[in-house]
Amino acid sequence: MSPRKQAVLDAIDAANAKDPNLEDGQPAALLYGQRMSAELDRLFPDASDALTIAARGQHVERWKLARTEFPEGRAGYLAWRKAQGVHHAEIVMGLMELSEYGAEDTEAAGRMLRKQGLKRDDEVQALEDVICFVFLKWYFAPFAAKHSAEKIQSIVEKTARKMSAEGRSRVLEEFDLPANLAAAFQA
Known part of the structure; x- marks a missing residue:
């Protein structure tokens, strides 16, 4: 694994290690990110750096944007999910830029996390x-x-x-x- 990809994954893990919500005795977002990486490696072993990073960052700092900050019901839930996607993309893209990833890879990870191109982008x-x-x-x-x-x-x-x-x-x-x-x- 390249040092810059490892640096981004480590930064995502460090952020997720602060999740106050625990699952199996671990910060929930950290555990989720590890599960995402394990499944990605199993299902798509030749994944690009952008996909690998997006998978790990899928729920980065998810707890910071509480569902209760949005209206009840389906519309509120969908607005919360969309806001989460934007939030995750911003964090991951920033970490990738710090590790000197180019605009193409950074934007690709952002698109994935915002779910732009579902059913159209592999x-x-x-x-x-x-x-x-x-x-x-x-x-x-x-x-x-x-x-x-x-x-x-x-x-x-x-x-x-x-x-x-x-x-x-x-x-x-x-x-x-x-x-x-x-x-x-x-x-």
């Missing part, structure tokens, strides 16, 4: 597929335990719609989902 789509795998692998079961069957079905369908055909196919190969949930990935 790297934006790759990041989204990794996000979905991380959700399914580590966060779906705790989420499902707290929600109704209808809400779970809806979230699984939304997750599947965001993924590439290859990503959906891999989900069916790698996860043992009930038939009603697996159907969302068969489209």
Whole structure:
């Protein structure tokens, strides 16, 4: 790994180590970033520096922009998510600039984190597929335990719609989902 890529990843980890929210005894954002990197390495072992950095920075300093600062309901949730994407992109792009990445790589990482080009840009789509795998692998079961069957079905369908055909196919190969949930990935 190049020293400049390692420097950016280390800076993201240092920022995420300050997350006051803990999961498995670790700062939640730090653990999430490590999970994103592990899934990216597994699913896309030849990922570019920009994609590698975007994956690690997907939730950088996520706790600083609280969901409660936005209105209730779907519109408020979507506004919060969009603001998070902008926030993550700004931080990651700044760290990349400090490590002397050029404008092309820096802008690419920003686009990925803002989800600009989903379904049209291969790297934006790759990041989204990794996000979905991380959700399914580590966060779906705790989420499902707290929600109704209808809400779970809806979230699984939304997750599947965001993924590439290859990503959906891999989900069916790698996860043992009930038939009603697996159907969302068969489209």
